[in-house]
Amino acid sequence: MLVAKAHERVANARNDFQHKLSRRLVDENQAICVETLKVSNMLKNRRLAKPIADAAWGGLVRKLDYKATWEGKHLVRIDPWYPSTKTCCHCASKMASLPLSARQWTCPTCGAGHDRDINAALNIKQQGILQLKAEGLSVSACGGMHKTGTLPAAACEARSPVL
């Protein structure tokens, strides 16, 4: 009974957090780019933490989706096979592999130092902007509203531990 109550409280807190975060992201940005999940990897993974994190991510994306639709904004889904983590956001060269333990890495091509998650988020944002441009929409790469009519974009990265 206590365990069930604790689970309910965690679920409610997470739901509340997701509502606040999605509201803020949609309010502050014209476009939000998200990486969709690699479904085959999810099915292979038998540990508990990953499915819970994936369910949380799905919950946040659903909230972003309907809030963005209400506000006439854009939720851009990035192909899960796009190598957002292994690609250098400075020079676009791709690493053959990058172990999960590597939270920081240096690009062997251009020498840029990266935080794993920030690099991936920047790549996802850039991909999202390209997708929007392909649909004929103009979005600024560096956030903030511009007088020229271009609009800011935010990127969310699927491996966020706070969810």
Ligand SMILES: [Zn+2]
């Ligand atoms: Zn590089």
